[in-house]
Amino acid sequence: MSIIGHCNCEAVSVELKAGEQKFSSMICYCNNCARAGAGYSINYMVDQADVTIKDPKGALQTYVDTRTTSGKPMDRRFCGKCGSPVLSQTTDGKTTGKVFLKATLFDEQAAPFLELCTASRSSWQPAIAGTIQK
Ligand SMILES: [Zn+2]
Numbered sequence: 001m002s003i004i005g006h007c008n009c010e011a012v013s014v015e016l017k018a019g020e021q022k023f024s025s026m027i028c029y030c031n032n033c034a035r036a037g038a039g040y041s042i043n044y045m046v047d048q049a050d051v052t053i054k055d056p057k058g059a060l061q062t063y064v065d066t067r068t069t070s071g072k073p074m075d076r077r078f079c080g081k082c083g084s085p086v087l088s089q090t091t092d093g094k095t096t097g098k099v100f101l102k103a104t105l106f107d108e109q110a111a112p113f114l115e116l117c118t119a120s121r122s123s124w125q126p127a128i129a130g131t132i133q134k
């Protein structure tokens, strides 16, 4: 069983092993995620092996984000046709095989249990989950 998501134009679709979203959902408030898509991003931090990306038209682009909160470069992959963020991967993630898959590719998102980069959270946004990083 898997759940299937896609970018706005559907050039890129993703398949995630079902169940992986429930305990991997985290919200990131960093300015870079906000600029890449919305006011914040909801991500499933999952094993790359549990994600299948279908990109038959070669629409997926990579922006190497070097101005990250952690200071470590992060690949931000997005659909070059419609601009939807698809996933991010840190240099650490390339070693551990973890990716931050954008939860908003799916029609429904699992509730985040962790918040990242809360220093960039707007003052009007309430805390909604545990915090592991300021
Ligand atoms: Zn697209």
Ligand SMILES: [Zn+2]
Pocket (backbone or CB within 6 Å): 028, 029, 030, 031, 032, 033, 034, 041, 117
């Ligand atoms: Zn972020």
